[in-house]
Amino acid sequence: MTTLVNRPNTALLVVDVQNGVVDEAHERDAVVAKIGGLVGRARREGVPVVWVQHSDDELVRDSEEWRIVGELDREDSEPLVEKSYGDSFEDTDLEEVLAERGVGRLVVVGAETDACIRSTLHGAMVRGYDATLVGDAHTTVDKSEWGAPTPEQVVAHTNLYWRYQAAPGRKGGTVKADDVDFRG
Template sequence: MSTLGNRPNTALLVIDVQNDVVEGNHERDVVVANIGSLVDKARREQVPVIWVQQFDDERLTKGSDGWRIVPELVPAGGEPLIDKSYADSFEETTLEAVLSGLGVGRLVVAGAQTDECIRSTLHGAIVRGYDAILVSDAHTTEDQTEWGAPPPGQVIAHTNLYWTYHKAPGRTAGTVETKNADFTTTP
């Protein structure tokens, strides 16, 4: 259980599923469809859906087409939109204030890029006292093999492996597939 007092709720955190971020990514269409399923389920169960969008002055300028969330996923009115400029979605953003206001102590995480923003946010959540569950088939990354990284499928598999067994005192980590995602209990 989360180490955050009076924070019994769960939220779905959708990270950086933006046009230029996921374009050409590993299994992009499958991952986006899985995230869509998670969003639909969360909304049906009245679980908050929180959207995070990376921005910078080079590639992801606020308001540009590349910065926009992919057209297959549409934030509903009233769903929080968090702007970020660092990999960890908590760094210099309003995410913590939003989660606190919603009484959220448990996050179900999906999005992109696996090897940067997903990992950073998962670790950022755990060290801040949150339970953090990664949806194993709802995150993706680009091919960075030319810079020495493993192929994207291996990056994703490795992230799923280590997050499945991640531990921290008083907090729960782990992974779950989209079809088994549960917004009320830990996996």
């Protein structure tokens, strides 16, 4: 249903599952395990896996905090998109990576729910992509001391509101990892 012409394929977009991003995240181990399972399924089904990795003053490139978590293993053939803004499309080559693979639909997992995941989902939809959020494969840290809802509430609210996202010729949606259908 994407509005992008000649882009029938789906990709799994793994956003910022880095040591310094998820080491204290809500349900970290369960979320990372779900992501690992989806990466394995995507590979078996021939679905492109695209990795996104954030760097900034706190996540210094090549530092231990910047590295993808040890439980996940990016294959050399899988693209790595480096970013420094919340939206994975902003000032990156993500659009070119996806266009080369004929991708018009994204299945999105990773961190942090209330920052880079939301920004990337919205960025995808405004650029013409269908964007499905995997509801049990994204997480965030507790920011309640600064007035944010608890991580459980952030995840639940994001899953709820993204389930109903749509735009002309595009759709959002939220599914559980076990229900992901990479064919559309």
